[in-house]
Amino acid sequence: MEYRQLGNTSLRVSILGYGASPLGNAFRVTDPAEGAAAVHLAVERGINYFDVSPYYGLTLAETRLGEALVGLRQQVILVTKCGRYGADQFDFSAARITASIDESLARLRTDYVDLLQAHDVEFGDARQIVEETIPAMRKLQAQGKTRFIGITGYSLKNLMAIAAQVPVDSILTYCRYNLMIDDMDSELIPFAKQHGIGIINASPLHMGIITERGAPDWHPAPQEVRDAGQRIVALCRQHGLDASEVALRFCLDHAGVASTLVGMSSRKHVEGNLKCLELRNNPALLEEIRATVAPVANLTWPSGLPENYG
Ligand code: NAD
Numbered sequence: 001m002e003y004r005q006l007g008n009t010s011l012r013v014s015i016l017g018y019g020a021s022p023l024g025n026a027f028r029v030t031d032p033a034e035g036a037a038a039v040h041l042a043v044e045r046g047i048n049y050f051d052v053s054p055y056y057g058l059t060l061a062e063t064r065l066g067e068a069l070v071g072l073r074q075q076v077i078l079v080t081k082c083g084r085y086g087a088d089q090f091d092f093s094a095a096r097i098t099a100s101i102d103e104s105l106a107r108l109r110t111d112y113v114d115l116l117q118a119h120d121v122e123f124g125d126a127r128q129i130v131e132e133t134i135p136a137m138r139k140l141q142a143q144g145k146t147r148f149i150g151i152t153g154y155s156l157k158n159l160m161a162i163a164a165q166v167p168v169d170s171i172l173t174y175c176r177y178n179l180m181i182d183d184m185d186s187e188l189i190p191f192a193k194q195h196g197i198g199i200i201n202a203s204p205l206h207m208g209i210i211t212e213r214g215a216p217d218w219h220p221a222p223q224e225v226r227d228a229g230q231r232i233v234a235l236c237r238q239h240g241l242d243a244s245e246v247a248l249r250f251c252l253d254h255a256g257v258a259s260t261l262v263g264m265s266s267r268k269h270v271e272g273n274l275k276c277l278e279l280r281n282n283p284a285l286l287e288e289i290r291a292t293v294a295p296v297a298n299l300t301w302p303s304g305l306p307e308n309y310g
Pocket of ligand 1: 018019020021022027051052119120152153154172173174202203204205206207208209211212244245261262263264265268269272273
């Protein structure tokens with residue numbers, strides 16, 4: 001396993017990170033025993049970055065991850081979030097953030113996390129995030145409940161506007177750098193380098209679009225993006241390759257990203273994703289993929305409060 005420094009923090013994170021949202025049945029109902037086995041296999045094979053949130057499965061993912069990590073806590077970098085508690089439930093107040101961490105720590109069966117992130121900040125009032133949420137998170141850091149703090153979200157414009165006003169240690173974004181899109185590269189990466197902020201890239205499979213199974217019903221991308229995903233799958237199949245592996249390898253190759261998070265809840269997916277560490281993508285195939293995706297490349301969807309879109 002290769003590890004990279006997360007910005008200016010002391011955390012050295014595995015370039016392949018474990019997204020725990022599927023443990024909370026985010027994509028489909030998953031078997032808890034298989035989920036725990038997937039977590040154990042990931043730790044055994046050197047994955048040390050584990051990402052979860054109270055939102056995933058409405059606390060179920062945190063509970064299952066906490067159970068699976070009993071006895072393994074010291075081997076992992078444990079990351080959770082605060083401020084998002086349901087599809088339409090957000091509370092970024094200092095009082096909620098302060099209570100939230102204690103609830104998460106209980107479910108995760110630990111007394112600190114390595115990184116606490118305000119979850120999907122484009123759904124909140126930017127002024128509140130800057131003046132109330134982040135300062136409350138810094139207090140939790142001073143109390144030893146989290147080692148570092150960060151923000152997550154879809155809107156690059158909003159993430160950068162917040163981080164320009166108040167220092168954060170990390171930024172996680174998703175569906176902004178993979179085979180379907182690369183605008184994270186031109187906007188967020190130079191900003192993060194300049195400020196010493198660690199970057200986490202999530203959803204290398206574009207939240208399930210670049211998989212044989214295809215996207216879940218709730219996926220916000222328009223049909224033409226889903227169709228392009230299936231064209232990538234077909235193209236890779238013609239070359240005897242699994243599109244999810246090609247997609248993940250493409251993301252792992254980004255040296256400006258500390259960790260790429262894939263959602264996993266089965267040993268089969270952990271094994272498949274670990275295999276990508278050994279793969280090399282063929283530049284000619286990447287060119288073909290670029291051409292087939294071109295009509296919908298860099299297509300985004302609205303997320304959060306209208307004033308935060310972007
Ligand atoms: P993803 O693009 O990683 O896709 C996950 C889907 O692909 C799941 O259905 C999974 O079962 C399937 N999959 C995984 N490995 C596979 C393989 N080898 N072959 C075929 N299918 C495979 O999307 P994601 O889960 O949305 O993102 C990864 C993680 O990042 C999440 O679990 C979550 O922890 C985190 N995340 C955070 C935010 C945020 O903070 N706002 C947003 C998105 C994702």
